[in-house]
Amino acid sequence: MKVTVIIPTLNEAADIARSVSSAGCAEVIVADGGSRDSTREIASGLGATVMETQRGRGLQMDEAAKTATGDVLVFLHADTMLPEGWFKEIERALVDPGTIAGAFGLRIGSTHPWFRVVEAVVRLRYRALGLIYGDQAIFARKDEFFKAGGFRKLPLMEDVDCVKRLRGLGRVRLLKGSVVTSPRRWEAGGMVGNTLKNGLILALYMAGVPPERLYEIYYGRQ
Template identity: 30%
Template sequence: MTVSILIPTYNESKSIQKTVEGIIEGKGDQVIEILILDSVNSTDNLKETLAAYEVRYIKTPCNSRSSQMNYGANLAKGDILFFVHADTILPKNYVSEITKVLQFAQLGCFRAIIESKNVLLKINSFFTRLNFLWCRGGDQTLFLKKADFLELGGFDEQYVIMEDYDFLRRAQAKFKFGISKKSVIVSARKYEKNGFWRIQLANFAAMRAFLKDNATPQQIKENYTKALNLDY
């Protein structure tokens, strides 16, 4: 099975190099392409930043993660799609771990360790090993066969936020979901800018609105970005 790695980006030139270097170092023969799916609204020099790396840079006509990832999925050549955040560091043996999970499940993710010594963030990291929707999130990655992704209709592009939760909710109604015992390393930059409890309150409000379906995805995003300092 061949793997396409898809990384949606928006002004990520300061964060993505470490991620890409880790991917390339551990990719082996099965990873046939690394697709950088840059937002049409990005204003940084990401293409130049990545010029020395073996990646396929694509300036998408899209401006949301859901639409960027769908755009890349349609172009991807691999049998398996592996969605990764631009500031997430993969374990060295990530391909073999993906293969291991997909032996008993149709889709899956890695556990996550937030890169911080903060005890509360260590507790947050612990919960990523549990198979509950509220324990998920795109920074933990997502992998599945391209055929299954297309069968599910991809990401719903009306979700300009919470697109990963919507996809998982639909996917888990049909397919078995698995979690690797290995962990990715997730940047703590959002917590460093906003603080733990501010993030938790914003996450809780977004998840509550999503589950209760009492706000549009655009309204959820507006409230979320209003509550937090997100300059990336």
């Protein structure tokens, strides 16, 4: 089994070294959407293949997937680190031919007790609704990923949309290990407020509100 780790970036100089390094000796493709900091140089210096694409996380990941040489793809956010033993966990999951994709649990890199609540909500979200988000390092067999249509060009929820289509082709599993993601987006938007806003966006998405409108609501643009 060969794995390609794909990391979409835009001005991620502060975090990219940790995410690339967490991939170990796997092929790493950094799909950059026009960074103006040293993201590309840092990633390249650590051995990652860096490609420039148009901006848009789903589009960036999709373009990188087309150049990947691995038969399994892992989509890793730039502020997130894969856990130790991640390769073996994926390998064990894919021994089952019916399993075509999956993701890891989520751990937030902060000791603040509120984040333990967020982590519990993520677990509950999976058990109750089967939902997996991109910050959990989604992985998929490459052929099944393309068969499902890859990531659509959506401004928001491209990860949930893709996993939904993958479920139509086979089993999607949540692994025991957990990625570690930065708390920055919760801290920037307010821990409670950001969590509530995420819940609102999910509820609206499940009610059929278009991703374009969700983007406007999430980022406060009219």
